[in-house]
Amino acid sequence: MHDQELIRILADDPFRLQALSIVRALDLADGWIGAGFVRDAIWDRLHGRPVQPPIGDIDVLWFNAARATPEVDKGLEASLLPHSPDSIWSVKNQARMHDRNGDTLYTDVADAMRHWPETATAVAGWLSRSGQIEINAPYGLDDLFALRLQPTPDFVTSKRAIFDARVRSKRWQERYPLLRS
Template sequence: MDAASKVIAVMRADPLRWHLLGVVSALDLPDGWIGAGFVRNAIWDHLHGRPPSAPTGDVDVIWHDPFCVDAAKDRKLEAVLHVVEPAIPWSVKNQARMHGRNADEPYSSVTEAMRYWPETATAVAVRRVGKDDCEVAAPMGLGDLMQLVLRPTPHFAGKKRHIYEGRVRSKGWMKA
């Protein structure tokens, strides 16, 4: 089984994550996905032989619409998601506006935006397609995610490495 198929199988086997993917899919967002720790934690739990754990921290809903870059739209979407699943700490971000916060050139898609995220293993997103299908976006590949490798993306390997290192420390990823 290839890595993308494995990610999809792990998502399908986790009832809560599969449900949340359906909730986000129902919003019909342009280029809409759930990414970051939502995927990484599920895969790393699986690779460590642990049962699926509930998502910790924010559930990062990412989408891309260059014609709707008002942050208020993200807050409205979070409110809608909160009504459907109030126990989930939703975080919605239109990646079409995030380049400004990150001092990058505009991103043309969610996949391009993920190239500018701090860690390769976190630059992964999934989305439900139809009732039973799922897609994986991984612009940095799935190798590091599947091999439990923690490293910065090229964008965070140089001047921004201190940000990557701060994330590693604050999240406690290197603790046994």
């Protein structure tokens, strides 16, 4: 139910549809755009605001263990810039992010998102070769659409301080006053 609504929101947003198309052209293995790119589109809509380009960067996620270096990601960011020069692209091969996060090796992008702090942020979209938008949401979309700001299992207890710090620093509850914990 929420999948189709999310797909419709992304498809109806020229900026997001163009970004998905630009990333599709890179032909990245397990390549998605996630986090605020998706989350903020839904929260804006649920707050009765027009959907606007994401605040901050556009998180491009992909998974390829054979190309898991920061230099490859920086090269991909540079190749995206001419297509959308006003955007800040952040490309991260999730095959290397487990080290930074102190986790065990991730198996794919969905597995990496399971280790993100918030359920509503652990959502991504991609444009298939046939032009269809697909959604990757390892925790589902209920929290996102219910405006529920919830930690993922990793951040309920031992990493709770990280979750709480992110909520404060991102100021989501000021930007989106209907959010609830």
